[in-house]
Amino acid sequence: MSDVDRFLKQTAEWLRSSGPNSDIVISSRVRLARNLSGFPFLGKLNNELQEDIVESVEEAVKKSSFLKDASYFRYHSLTDLDRQFLLERHLISREHAGEKGDKAVAITHNEVVSLMILEEDHIRLQAFQTGFNLIEAWRIVTQVDDELEKNLDYSFSSELGYLTACPTNVGTGLRASCMLHIPSLVLTKQVHKVLQALSKLNLAARGLYGEGTQAVGNFFQFSNQMTLGQNEEEIIDNLERVIRQVIDHEREAREYLRQKRKAKFEDQIWRAVGTLKSSRVISSQEATQLLSLLQLGINMELIKSDLKAQEINALFLLIQPAHLQKLIGKPLNSSDRDIRRADLIREKLVKVNL
Amino acid sequence: MSDVDRFLKQTAEWLRSSGPNSDIVISSRVRLARNLSGFPFLGKLNNELQEDIVESVEEAVKKSSFLKDASYFRYHSLTDLDRQFLLERHLISREHAGEKGDKAVAITHNEVVSLMILEEDHIRLQAFQTGFNLIEAWRIVTQVDDELEKNLDYSFSSELGYLTACPTNVGTGLRASCMLHIPSLVLTKQVHKVLQALSKLNLAARGLYGEGTQAVGNFFQFSNQMTLGQNEEEIIDNLERVIRQVIDHEREAREYLRQKRKAKFEDQIWRAVGTLKSSRVISSQEATQLLSLLQLGINMELIKSDLKAQEINALFLLIQPAHLQKLIGKPLNSSDRDIRRADLIREKLVKVNL
Numbered sequence: 001m002s003d004v005d006r007f008l009k010q011t012a013e014w015l016r017s018s019g020p021n022s023d024i025v026i027s028s029r030v031r032l033a034r035n036l037s038g039f040p041f042l043g044k045l046n047n048e049l050q051e052d053i054v055e056s057v058e059e060a061v062k063k064s065s066f067l068k069d070a071s072y073f074r075y076h077s078l079t080d081l082d083r084q085f086l087l088e089r090h091l092i093s094r095e096h097a098g099e100k101g102d103k104a105v106a107i108t109h110n111e112v113v114s115l116m117i118l119e120e121d122h123i124r125l126q127a128f129q130t131g132f133n134l135i136e137a138w139r140i141v142t143q144v145d146d147e148l149e150k151n152l153d154y155s156f157s158s159e160l161g162y163l164t165a166c167p168t169n170v171g172t173g174l175r176a177s178c179m180l181h182i183p184s185l186v187l188t189k190q191v192h193k194v195l196q197a198l199s200k201l202n203l204a205a206r207g208l209y210g211e212g213t214q215a216v217g218n219f220f221q222f223s224n225q226m227t228l229g230q231n232e233e234e235i236i237d238n239l240e241r242v243i244r245q246v247i248d249h250e251r252e253a254r255e256y257l258r259q260k261r262k263a264k265f266e267d268q269i270w271r272a273v274g275t276l277k278s279s280r281v282i283s284s285q286e287a288t289q290l291l292s293l294l295q296l297g298i299n300m301e302l303i304k305s306d307l308k309a310q311e312i313n314a315l316f317l318l319i320q321p322a323h324l325q326k327l328i329g330k331p332l333n334s335s336d337r338d339i340r341r342a343d344l345i346r347e348k349l350v351k352v353n354l
Numbered sequence: 355m356s357d358v359d360r361f362l363k364q365t366a367e368w369l370r371s372s373g374p375n376s377d378i379v380i381s382s383r384v385r386l387a388r389n390l391s392g393f394p395f396l397g398k399l400n401n402e403l404q405e406d407i408v409e410s411v412e413e414a415v416k417k418s419s420f421l422k423d424a425s426y427f428r429y430h431s432l433t434d435l436d437r438q439f440l441l442e443r444h445l446i447s448r449e450h451a452g453e454k455g456d457k458a459v460a461i462t463h464n465e466v467v468s469l470m471i472l473e474e475d476h477i478r479l480q481a482f483q484t485g486f487n488l489i490e491a492w493r494i495v496t497q498v499d500d501e502l503e504k505n506l507d508y509s510f511s512s513e514l515g516y517l518t519a520c521p522t523n524v525g526t527g528l529r530a531s532c533m534l535h536i537p538s539l540v541l542t543k544q545v546h547k548v549l550q551a552l553s554k555l556n557l558a559a560r561g562l563y564g565e566g567t568q569a570v571g572n573f574f575q576f577s578n579q580m581t582l583g584q585n586e587e588e589i590i591d592n593l594e595r596v597i598r599q600v601i602d603h604e605r606e607a608r609e610y611l612r613q614k615r616k617a618k619f620e621d622q623i624w625r626a627v628g629t630l631k632s633s634r635v636i637s638s639q640e641a642t643q644l645l646s647l648l649q650l651g652i653n654m655e656l657i658k659s660d661l662k663a664q665e666i667n668a669l670f671l672l673i674q675p676a677h678l679q680k681l682i683g684k685p686l687n688s689s690d691r692d693i694r695r696a697d698l699i700r701e702k703l704v705k706v707n708l
Contacts, residue, residue, distance in 0.1 A: 263634060263635050263689070263693055264635060266634045267633055267634035267635040267636075267696070270632040270633065270634050271629055271632050271633050271634075273632055274628035274629050274630075274631055274632025274633065275625055275628050275629065275632075276628075277628055277632075277708050278624040278625050278627055278628025278629075278631075278708050279621055279624065279625050279628065280617060280620045280621035280624050280625075281617050281618060281621040282621075335617070339617055342621070346708075354631050354632050354700075354708070
């Protein structure tokens, strides 16, 4: 078993669906962008300089109490499937999953912290928490950052703050985000209003896999757009306050559906379950959409089942292409995946009775 | 319990799905159009003459060994719901279910023979058989017709044959039809070719409830267009020969789906079952379409179940609006029916496992 496959056997700590408001906020994440002083940004780095950076960061990782036992992978030692797998687990970024180059990633065993080397910035450091808990994610990431900084010389301007490859990250280099599951705002067609309000507040809404990806299965990643002009706590406070409102709206929408649109709503939920329990061919997109409705049904106690929210969270991951292929243990083309995905879902949903 | 409600408790003899090729031909029907000599056709009849006709036919019915024990209803004594119910059972015609007037119908207890008085013609006499068995339906209907003719003076021209209200029925006054269930010709998009060929042969294809109704749930009623220029046996022979070919095509299409489109096909069948077993709100049209796929799955032994073809045939009827309201025992609006229909289907499909 490769070290990467080890992750297949576990549910990441931050998908355990045990944190505050975890029926709506799946997970909270804070990531920092950092660059080493004295080196150009990624676009201008030759191979030798890249190697120097990787080695420096590697050294600092070994000296970090948080990261010294982490799994450590050079991208060129990973197969395409491995990198796709780490992307699906949100441990590396979409834009860099396709590349080999001299990149590397360190991942703690519970998958709470990952440190990407030579992605858009020299260093991207992120911490995840289950549920609505940005403060704890921030507490962790800043501790690791402080430790690393003891052994690394970060590119920092007293006027601008941390310098980054893309100007949108200059300043704190911080992006805080929460993955929200807001199916009722989608079903009641209020989600566009929410997204509009968000954009006026300089917050961004993205799909499951970050920038440029579509919202699928009623999941939206909400994050700050601004990294400059506010300190870290202000950025997080601001995002938290807005998300708290979105949570309230989603709860109201759930009650509206339960009380005012009962028959149609229950029909939508149960049909989703019926399709999940019966289909023989299913795309990851359709499955995600239907699992979202199952999750909602369980959250709202319309569906009584021994299946735990955490198991459904795990299933959202397991049905992704790379996870599915690793689980089956061989490469599968798209049609074969659609068949195996349907098999897996039926097997996992045996505990849910129609 | 009204005499009409008696039928609710039984499955009509001709829906027992036991006849030849009954996996494709649900039922065979032969009907005769007859008018009484010395009376104008329906459009020109005053109330008094209508009453005279009803009385004359009633007399003949009482003297018929086939019909003397039949249930007998005057339309004006039936509620709107009763008439809708009899229409759904194919015992009276769509065009006349909405009218009261001085119409009447006699129905044998097994629902094999029904005689409608003062619908489009003075008399419409029909016999049903389960499966592909036009010959037997013809044998029965002609026996009843011969009996009635002993006591009724039919309007007959030695040149043209039986005279009828609409010229398309003149001659034999005979319409033979079979209700075909050809889902595989629909799924493989061959059905339009079949319908085109049929129309060139002067045969008609209609929906579940005859002329002017849409094909629903992959059911098509095939019948002769011509009543003139051929004798009864020729009409029936001709229709039988064509239907035999359609049966062969449907069987080939089933094998094609099984062998060449296995995954997608099984997916379609199982999703239909999943939806039937889970929906909380369902229209009769959607339910008919999905039950058709369940029926196909059972016919092709993809679905192993104790549910018999006959029980599904009965369900096609029970989910119709009037049947559903009689079953529940009270009037229901369309939204309530959609909910009760879903409940009924889930209850009936408990025996089918996903």
